[in-house]
Amino acid sequence: xxxxxxxxLAPTRPQTKDxxxxxxxxxxxxxxxxxxxxxxxxxxxxxxxxxEEPEPTRSxxxxxxxxxxxxxxxxxxxxxxxIPGVAAAIEELRAHGxxxxxxxxxxxxxxxxxxxxxxxxxxAVDASDFVTSAQAAAALVAPGSTVLAxxxxxxxxxxxxxxxxxxxxxxxxxxxxxxxxxFDFDRLAxxxxxxxxxxxxxxxxDDPTHPTPQGLLPxxxxxxxxxxxxxxxxxxIAGKPNPAMVALVRSRAADIHLVVxxxxxxxxxxxxxxxxxxALVYSGVTPPGTHPHxxxxxxxxxxxxxxxxxxxxxxxxxTVELDEQH
Numbered sequence: 001x002x003x004x005x006x007x008x009l010a011p012t013r014p015q016t017k018d019x020x021x022x023x024x025x026x027x028x029x030x031x032x033x034x035x036x037x038x039x040x041x042x043x044x045x046x047x048x049x050x051x052e053e054p055e056p057t058r059s060x061x062x063x064x065x066x067x068x069x070x071x072x073x074x075x076x077x078x079x080x081x082x083i084p085g086v087a088a089a090i091e092e093l094r095a096h097g098x099x100x101x102x103x104x105x106x107x108x109x110x111x112x113x114x115x116x117x118x119x120x121x122x123x124a125v126d127a128s129d130f131v132t133s134a135q136a137a138a139a140l141v142a143p144g145s146t147v148l149a150x151x152x153x154x155x156x157x158x159x160x161x162x163x164x165x166x167x168x169x170x171x172x173x174x175x176x177x178x179x180x181x182x183f184d185f186d187r188l189a190x191x192x193x194x195x196x197x198x199x200x201x202x203x204x205x206d207d208p209t210h211p212t213p214q215g216l217l218p219x220x221x222x223x224x225x226x227x228x229x230x231x232x233x234x235x236x237i238a239g240k241p242n243p244a245m246v247a248l249v250r251s252r253a254a255d256i257h258l259v260v261x262x263x264x265x266x267x268x269x270x271x272x273x274x275x276x277x278x279a280l281v282y283s284g285v286t287p288p289g290t291h292p293h294x295x296x297x298x299x300x301x302x303x304x305x306x307x308x309x310x311x312x313x314x315x316x317x318x319t320v321e322l323d324e325q326h
Contacts, residue, residue: 074262074284079212085304107134107178107204108152133204133239151178178204192230205239241269264292
């Protein structure tokens with residue numbers, strides 16, 4: 001057995017007066033799973049077009065209240081390259097009736113691109129299985145607004161779905177900044193000028209870095225900080241753990257069991273905003289052995305290790321250190 005590194009905490013129970021959820025409230029928040037190990041299995045990302053997607057493996061007994069909120073970058077993949085064991089882990093969770101809601105601060109990919117990446121990893125998902133900072137940011141924009149977007153396709157897709165009109169230059173109602181490689185001095189000047197002339201400055205998120213297999217790259221927060229500094233203003237932030245993203249997650253899941261992520265400042269803070277336990281994995285931006293404050297409920301090397309131990313031991317919401325070699 002592996003050592004506990006913190007005090008045991010009693011499982012929390014859903015607080016509800018709805019009779020329809022009475023059984024969930026009486027049984028505690030943790031699902032009652034059978035003992036069944038989850039092996040670690042590599043997932044190879046291919047570059048060929050995906051012609052057909054596998055159907056999601058859904059348990060016939062799955063309940064909408066049995067939800068894990070899982071980050072993508074640093075948890076499922078690094079720059080689109082799958083982290084070993086994720087496909088098997090997700091299949092294992094679904095076999096036990098767990099629904100996964102993938103919450104990402106990366107506003108660059110469209111929903112179709114996210115689904116294709118998941119399919120290339122052997123993970124079938126529906127469009128409704130994603131909540132993105134692009135969607136959260138678009139929710140802050142009034143339909144019909146003009147938007148100068150320093151962002152990629154995911155943010156533009158969300159803005160168009162919201163009914164906003166994207167402009168290339170000049171005055172705008174909103175300047176929206178997301179993760180993009182197309183950022184230079186001219187774009188910075190355009191954005192700062194629009195803000196000085198009265199545009200709202202909205203950031204999809206303020207993550208300072210973006211994890212990749214080669215290391216950390218500048219994140220959306222770095223680009224947003226440049227615009228905010230040049231415009232001498234304070235931006236509105238949409239993504240995790242801010243209210244727009246919290247509201248979006250809550251709108252997709254009635255009751256959440258666990259939040260899984262690699263960044264305590266966003267994923268851990270989202271868990272606190274949702275009043276749910278946080279599982280920190282060391283496969284992304286947080287180095288192994290890091291012990292942030294407040295401490296996560298659980299730590300693990302990666303999602304595969306987390307799921308394997310969770311299923312085997314039926315871990316309570318205590319602070320537990322998971323063996324990186326498990």
